[in-house]
Structure formats: structure tokens, C-alpha cells
Amino acid sequence: MASVWFITGASNGLGLILALHALKCGHNVIAAMRNPTRSADAAKSIEAAGGKVFQLDVSRPQGEIFKAIETAEAIYGRIDVLVNNAGYSVLGPAETFSEREITQQFQTNVFGPIYLIQAVLPGMRSRRSGTIVNLSSVAGQDGTPTCSLYAASKFSLEGFSEGLSKEVSEFGISTLIVEPGAFRTNFLHAMEANENGIPEAYQGTAVDQAFGRFKAAAGKQKGDPVKAVERMFEAIVGEGQGGPLKGKILRLVLGKDAYGRITAKIEKQQSDMEAAREVTFSTDL
Template sequence: MSQPTNERVWLVTGSASGLGAGIAKAALNNGDSVIATDLDLARLEQTYGSYDGQVLVAVLDIRDVAQAESVVEAALKRFGRIDVLVNNAGYGQFGPFEEVEPQAIERQFATNVFGTFNVTRAVLPVMRKQRWGHVINMSSNGGFKGVSGASMYSASKFAIEGFSESLAQEIANFGIKLTLVEPGAFRTDFLDSRMLKIGTRALDDYSEFRTRALEVFEARNHQQVGDPDKLGLAVVKLVEQKEPPLRFVAGADAVQVVEDKLAFVAAELSRWRALSTSTDF
């Protein structure tokens, strides 16, 4: 089969709102077709009701392996192929590590990490058979640099980064590309109370830290500088590239985070180079 040069078929998880909706709508407005998935069917239908035959909406809990496979089957029945997979669904678990109960940590990884694995595992056989495809894994600037007060969220996104860098090498020979997208702060409902999860094991030593963090979240909510629609346009451009990047940093704030960490790592490596190399035989 030859790769299509015009219309593409996208599967976008977590696309009822936020970054997922920004990406899905950009693809639709580009003339492509989209399988838009989320947990809330009513919100999906409200978001995509005007796109008629271009879009297939489907309920998908990415933690459910069978449901992921069923959505892929429905996508193939409707459109015949999947050209782009956007693993966007997820949420942020915040709070100092010691204040986050083990069950909440397990839920964070079950969604952000294992959920991404589930959908990717369901789609890759389709792309391997086609001998083309593009996987977009949504990370975060918190997946490139650890964030104080978000250790579990950062840990889940660091896991996606390592997974993606390795997977990109494993699937390259099948004509499948992979790009990690690392957004900074975008104006979505990510910090809304409906989405935001805070550790519940309140410890006195963290009380001041917790208060400051919650004040920051409240002040930043819906005031972020990033535009989800513009990120959607950027992702469409990435998919159109013959040689897309492995890592795409989205937003001036995220660019600054990456530049600062690269400078820090380079300086630290240089400082300790003699001791590092002394461990060889």
C-alpha cells in the first residue's frame, strides 16, 4: 500500500476539550478525518457535532485494553486505516510525593503511562501493515525537567519520554514516525478542579509549600500563555513533514525550560567529568 499524500485519518485520545480538541479540530479543518475519543460522549458530540462525516466519536477509557482495541476496529471499519495516533489523554497528579497516596500514584501511571501503552499497542499493528504512520505522544515540559510539587506527574511523563525515544527506533523500519510533543503552559482546563488531583495525605512539614502551590494553580488557571488551537496547527504541520522531529517543544516557556536544563546538565557533566571517567577499567 502506498502512503496517502492528502487526507489523513487521525485517532486522538482525550479530545473532548483542551489540547486534544485543538489538535483534532486543526486536523479536521485541514480536510482530514478524525476518530475523536474521550470518556464523556456528550462532550464529544457537542464538540464535533458540526463536522458530520469527517469525524467518528467514541467513548474510550484508555486504561481498558479491550475498549482500545474496539475503538481501533471501529476506526478501520469507518475509514479503512489510521495514519496518525495522538496519545493525548491524561491528567496531572500534584502534591509533594509524601502526600500522594499509593492508590493515586497507581491511577496516575495507569492512565498516563499504561493507558498510552494500551492505545499504542492497539494501533501499531495497523500502521505496521500499512508500512506508514505517525505516533504523536503528548508529554510535557514536566517530562523533560522535574517539577517540584508534581513529582508523580513528572515521573509519568518521564516514562513516556523514555518509552517514546526507544519505540521510535523500534518502529522506524516500518515507515512509522514518532514525535514527542512537550507543551509548556497552555490555556486549557488542566488546572480546573474537575481535572486537578492533589495528594490527600496532608503533612505539616509541607503545609506552607502546599498553600503556595494551590495559590499558583488558582492564579494560573485559564491565564496560561499557550493557545491550544495554535498547538493544533503546529502538530498538523509536524505530521506533514517528511522528516519530523523526535521532540517538539511547544511554547516559549517550554523552550526556556529545555534550554535551562540543557545548560545545567552540560555544566554539571563538565564539573564531574574527571570523576565520571575515573570509573572505567
């Protein structure tokens, strides 16, 4: 039976590839874009494949998101798979982010996905089935210089997803966090530098060096986005190489680079735990 997918950020990158792949595999897809007119080529390709293009800015208030989902659910009568893919990153030293940048980063990467999840849950719960997929990042596990704000947003999304998964599993609703590394999409090209720039004190520091690495890596990422989408899709539907993972994992790491960074993070965290064991245990009554 064909499922109904609602995919945000479907105008390019992993979102667009996933929408087209799901359509190719016989599913119904509602592809959400902030501006379908500006993303006309993507919109045409999705419609030509049989999908529905849906205008949605995920940074809008909760009430608007709820109304949008009501409209979207009316297209096919339900939403079986929600993929929160829309998101972006603003880069810079932690001390320089403006209030506008902080608010917009969380509105897009955290609040929007939460509102969308809230909106689809009643229908999924009543049917006792559904899948929620939240696109995080390797940065959702491992924060790096210049990415503190982006990492904060993805850490937040992952924390919400963890709690959510434990609340809704008994209703037959599964949750999957996807943590991609560097894939050859337009993500790095679309990264925004903070509006206040880099203070002179940061010249030559880890922040400055990180900016240089991002610029050098754009367009040269080793990750194949088509393969990433195939593995993600398989883990969601329970088919192919990733099929055995369906319902068995909360996090799906994509890319050798992401695996290496997250493994190192876990090892450092375990090391910290062991080093502080006596201090930790000394605080009980």
C-alpha cells in the same frame, strides 16, 4: 490523500481543537472521548464537522484497548495518525500520593498510550507508514514541586517514545513527542489535588508555593492553544511554518515558557556531567 486520525482526549482542550482543525483540513478523524454524553457539545461539534466520535477510556486494560482499536480501524479501514492526547495531573507532595492516585496516573498517562500504540503498530507496519504523536509536557523534561507524579508519568512516556522511534522508523513510522508549556485550556482547572492533602510540615514550602502559582495561573496562561495545534499539525503533516520539521525532530517544544525551562534543565544536566567527568571516567576497568 486524506489521512485517518485517531485522537484521544478529544472532548476539550488541545484534543478537541486538533480534531476540528484536522477535519477542516480535509482529514478523517476518529475523536475518542471517555464520556461523549457528558461531553455532548464537543461531540456535536466534531460530528457536525464530519468526524466520528468514539467512546474510549484509555485507563482500561490492554485487551479492551486492543478491541477498541479493532473497532476504530474498521470505520475507515486504517489509522494513519495516532495522537495520544488524553491525560491529567494529580498534584501534591511526593510522600502523600495514595496507591490509587499513583496507579490511575500511570494507567491514564502511560499504560493507555502504550496499549494504543501496540494496537495500531501492526497495521502501520504492514502499510510501511504511519505517525505516532505522544502529548507529553514541559514536565516530561523538568519536574517541579507538586508535580513529581505527573512528571514521572510524562518522563516514562518520553522514554518509551524514544525507544519506540528507533524501533519503528525503518518501517516508515515516525514518532513525535510534543512538549507544551502553559496554554490557555482547562488543564490547570482540571488538575486534581491529592486526596491526602498537604501535611502541615509543607506549609510555606516550595510545594505550598507551587499550589499557589497554579491557582493564580489558571485562565491566565500566555500560550494560545489554537496556535499550538496549528504548529503541531504542520509538523505532523509537513505543511506550513512547522512543515520542515516533519520527520526531522523527535521532540516539538511549544511555548516560550517550555523552551526556557527545558533549556535551563539541559544546561544544568550538562553542568552536572562536566562536574562529574573525572568520577565518571574513573569507573572503567
